Amino acid sequence: MSSTASGYKVLRRVLLLLLTLLILSACSSAPAPEPSQPPQPTEAPEEGQMITVITPDAKNVDNENAPKYQIQTRLTDFRLLNPSAGIAWGVTKNELRMYMTLDNGKTWANISPATTVQFLSNPVYGKEIFFTDPSNGWIIRSSFGTTETVVLRTTDGGHTWKVSAFPDTNTLSSFYFSSPSHGWLMTSWDASSTKESKALYTTQDGGATWALVMQNEQYNPNLPNNTIPLPGVTTGMIFKDGSRGFVTLQTGALPKIYVTKDGGATWAAGSEFLVNESFGGCDRVIAGEPEFFGTDHTSGWLSVGCQKEKEASMTYNGYFTANGGENWKFISFSRPALTGINRHVAPEFLSSQAGWSLEGNLLYKTMNQGQTWTALPASSVLQSKLLEYPEVVKLQFISDDVGWLLIQKEEDRRSILLQTTNGGVSWRVM
Numbered sequence: 001m002s003s004t005a006s007g008y009k010v011l012r013r014v015l016l017l018l019l020t021l022l023i024l025s026a027c028s029s030a031p032a033p034e035p036s037q038p039p040q041p042t043e044a045p046e047e048g049q050m051i052t053v054i055t056p057d058a059k060n061v062d063n064e065n066a067p068k069y070q071i072q073t074r075l076t077d078f079r080l081l082n083p084s085a086g087i088a089w090g091v092t093k094n095e096l097r098m099y100m101t102l103d104n105g106k107t108w109a110n111i112s113p114a115t116t117v118q119f120l121s122n123p124v125y126g127k128e129i130f131f132t133d134p135s136n137g138w139i140i141r142s143s144f145g146t147t148e149t150v151v152l153r154t155t156d157g158g159h160t161w162k163v164s165a166f167p168d169t170n171t172l173s174s175f176y177f178s179s180p181s182h183g184w185l186m187t188s189w190d191a192s193s194t195k196e197s198k199a200l201y202t203t204q205d206g207g208a209t210w211a212l213v214m215q216n217e218q219y220n221p222n223l224p225n226n227t228i229p230l231p232g233v234t235t236g237m238i239f240k241d242g243s244r245g246f247v248t249l250q251t252g253a254l255p256k257i258y259v260t261k262d263g264g265a266t267w268a269a270g271s272e273f274l275v276n277e278s279f280g281g282c283d284r285v286i287a288g289e290p291e292f293f294g295t296d297h298t299s300g301w302l303s304v305g306c307q308k309e310k311e312a313s314m315t316y317n318g319y320f321t322a323n324g325g326e327n328w329k330f331i332s333f334s335r336p337a338l339t340g341i342n343r344h345v346a347p348e349f350l351s352s353q354a355g356w357s358l359e360g361n362l363l364y365k366t367m368n369q370g371q372t373w374t375a376l377p378a379s380s381v382l383q384s385k386l387l388e389y390p391e392v393v394k395l396q397f398i399s400d401d402v403g404w405l406l407i408q409k410e411e412d413r414r415s416i417l418l419q420t421t422n423g424g425v426s427w428r429v430m
Contacts, residue, residue: 074090074415076091077089077124083104086105087137090122094120111159119141128175130183136180171191173188174234183206184200184237194252198214198234199212228258232249232251235250238289254279271328279306282306288304288305293351293352298322300352302328303317304316313343315338317333317370318333322352334370335373353367353368376425382405389408389415390407393408397424
């Protein structure tokens with residue numbers, strides 16, 4: 001073999017050896033694969049029933065022919081406005097999602113205010129939301145951080161909202177409008193379980209401007225006074241007209257009621273709620289919000305619950321008035337004590353005689369002011385849905401036939417709205 005051929009052969013072997021070393025070096029320096037990451041926890045989605053929403057350009061008027069789409073939403077409260085119209089809402093990612101139906105829930109209009117107005121919690125009817133009719137409504141956004149309390153108002157059923165400032169950043173207690181122009185808003189501060197400072201504001205231009213008409217910070221029980229006192233926590237407020245109104249207070253024992261005859265400027269104690277044997281053994285007597293029936297506001301009622309801590313139970317009865325709130329008569333309902341998660345759901349009355357009470361998965365009805373109650377036939381839909389959504393949020397009847405029921409499963413962030421059109425005998429998912 002020639003020396004030249006021998007040299008080429010050695011060179012090829014050296015080059016092959018160097019190439020092999022380079023390949024091995026590259027493999028050994030390659031980064032190790034990252035271990036696979038476990039699935040990250042995600043927040044449970046908020047769920048509710050599917051509702052059919054008409055597009056905004058329909059303005060909630062021509063529902064039959066308006067373009068529609070479906071959404072799934074979680075609702076946290078509602079209010080029936082008449083037998084065919086109502087509103088329902090919830091807060092998702094700090095945005096208030098509010099919907100109105102004018103056709104018994106067949107279609108809904110999205111009447112939500114601008115998303116720039118943020119909400120930290122779910123508004124409650126009678127505290128941050130109020131409607132006098134399907135056209136006129138108000139929403140109060142409480143202050144938080146550097147944001148101020150604002151009043152949103154609509155006169156066209158939520159198609160447009162106007163915003164005005166409110167001159168108080170304290171906690172909202174009660175909210176009521178006797179007409180589209182005349183309303184009142186109560187705030188409180190320095191509150192405990194038995195007392196609170198209170199201020200009352202009124203508007204006569206539909207919520208555009210507000211004026212302070214009462215505050216009780218200087219209240220002295222030993223001196224004549226015409227304000228609502230510090231003792232007692234506000235549980236409800238209602239005005240029969242522009243002058244005459246009522247505020248109920250939760251005290252350590254029995255509820256108290258205060259009455260105004262000049263639009264809220266001065267207040268006097270109303271008739272006393274009498275002690276009776278039904279309150280024997282109660283750890284606390286809890287009063288509901290006063291409510292008047294019909295357009296003349298002569299008859300009305302408020303619920304009163306006997307709470308027993310050791311038994312974790314509530315027994316409900318009622319106080320009724322037939323003379324516009326001058327006097328209140330105690331009526332015993334003779335119903336068993338309620339226990340469990342829904343024990344704080346009081347009976348619902350449509351008039352001084354007709355009322356409903358949800359006990360377990362059965363609905364009871366009275367036609368004689370709660371003296372006797374009759375169990376309605378078991379509704380398969382109601383019973384099955386209560387198994388899925390065991391927590392009752394709210395029950396309301398707007399007529400002898402039409403009622404809504406909102407139920408939820410809070411831990412799963414799910415809710416569903418049911419409707420009856422035959423007085424509670426049968427129910428359907430809206």
